[in-house]
Amino acid sequence: MIITKVETFVLHVPITPPITDAINAASHWGLSGVNIHTDEGIVGCGYTGTCAHGDDMIVDTIERYYAPELIGKDPFMVKELWDSLRYGKMHWIGRAGITHMALAAVDIALWDIMAKAANRPLWQYLGGHKSKGIKAYNTNGGWLNWSTDRLLKDVTEIVEQGFTGVKIKVGKPDPHEDYERVKAVRQAIGDQTLFMIDVNQQWNVNTAMTWGKRLEEFNLFWLEEPLNPDDIMGHKKLADALNVPIAIGEHVYTKHAFRDYIHAGAIEYCQVDVTRVAGITEWLQVAGLAAAYDIPLCPHVGEMGQIHQHLVASTPGAFMLEYIPWIRHIFEEPATVKDGFYVLPERPGASTDIIPHYFNEYRVR
Incomplete structure (x- = not known):
């Protein structure tokens, strides 16, 4: 099998109503992606997820630098192709961010081709681990721009739909307001429902230490991304001091960064995202690393779960998946x-x- 054509695309899918968290506001979700054609008629599709900004730079990277290296190659040589693109012409200017997300889209498309050629869903092609489904938790009722009334209505409905876990956004300018919203949600959903909160990097160490301690009374399942994701030592301080486990990974781009988080004892739930690390190839390496340290995986769904459902279903240490x-x-x-x-x-x-x-x-491009 040989790659014959590489076509990029950008889609902007409306979000209704628009949402905000502590650092983002989004009215559309962007899919920066690629269709990779083969001489056997199999087409693989891969994409990464954005807040509908910067998509042009991702697909420019694919078109100008990655596509020419793929034509004529065997898609089953996915790891060799990953290495050649990762350490190729773009390595000098980018080892994370745009170039890594572009590589993720390409890598996902290649794995899609291989699973289709094997006539298997990807989770079986990788080696299945969960035959009876994947436990889901729901994030879509907890946005920061929701009023408290809307917040409570949505999380209550989520539990009534059968979800056993909910996550809400925090990071208001006044943490007292976060405290009251968390308190109200815990009262609304009861003590048996898993309850996670996501700060989206809004706090510093002092704020996280103070309010993390105060929020422990609500039996939180995890505290997500409390600090800048490059602050490994800050997360270690929180992991050592708080009784709420620290979840991180949405904005961690490489296996080496995850290695450093793990070795520092700064991560307790690994949220590695296939669209942020460079695709399935690197995701699997991070999953293996986490497994060696018995750190459970629960990915962030930058692709909204389409690909991660396969990865979680084939990974022993992955126990649950976000739903948006x-x-x-x-x-x-x-x-x-x-x-x-x-x-x-x-x-x-x-x-x-x-x-x-x-x-x-x-489609916008």
Whole structure:
């Protein structure tokens, strides 16, 4: 099998209503992606996720620097291709961020090709671990721009739908307001529901230490991304001092950075995202590293769960997956949660094929 053509795309899918967290405001979710064609008629689709900003730089990287290196190559040599792109022409100017996210899209498309060629869903092609579905928690009711009334209505409905875990955003200018929202949510969902909070990097160490301690009374399952993601030592201080486990990974881009977090004792739940590390190839390496230290995985869904459902279903240390439904309607086999569990995909590939109608409707490049 040989790669014959590489086509990039950018989709902007509306988010209704628009949402905010402590550092982002989003009205659309961006898919910067690539369709890789082969001489056997199999087409692999891969993409990364954005807040609909910077997509042009990601696909420019694919078009100008990665695509020429792929033409004529065997997609089954995915790890060799990963190395050649990672340590190729773009290595000098970027070892994370834009170039890494571009590589993620390419790598995902290659794995999609291989699973399709094997006529297996990716989670089986990788070696299945969970045959009865994946426990899901829901983030889509806890946005920072929600009023308290809207927040409580949404998290209550999420629990009634069968989800056993909810996550809300914190990071208000006044942490007292965060405290009151967390208190209200815990009272609304009861003591048996897993409850996580996400700071989105908004606090410094002192704020996190003070309010992390105060919020312990609400039996939080984890405290997510409390600090700048480059501050490994700050996260270590929190991990040592707080009784709430620290979750990090959404903005950690490389296996080496995860290694340093793990060795420092600064991470207690690993949220490695396949669209931030350079695709499935590097995701699997991080998963192996976490497994060696018995650190549980629960990925951040920058691709909204389509690919991660396969990775979690094939990874022993991955125990749960985030659910955000913003873009699921555009896929031929959308990520689906029933009674609190992801229903495992059945079609060959990585569940990345997009319905043509929506591809054309949301395409901006």
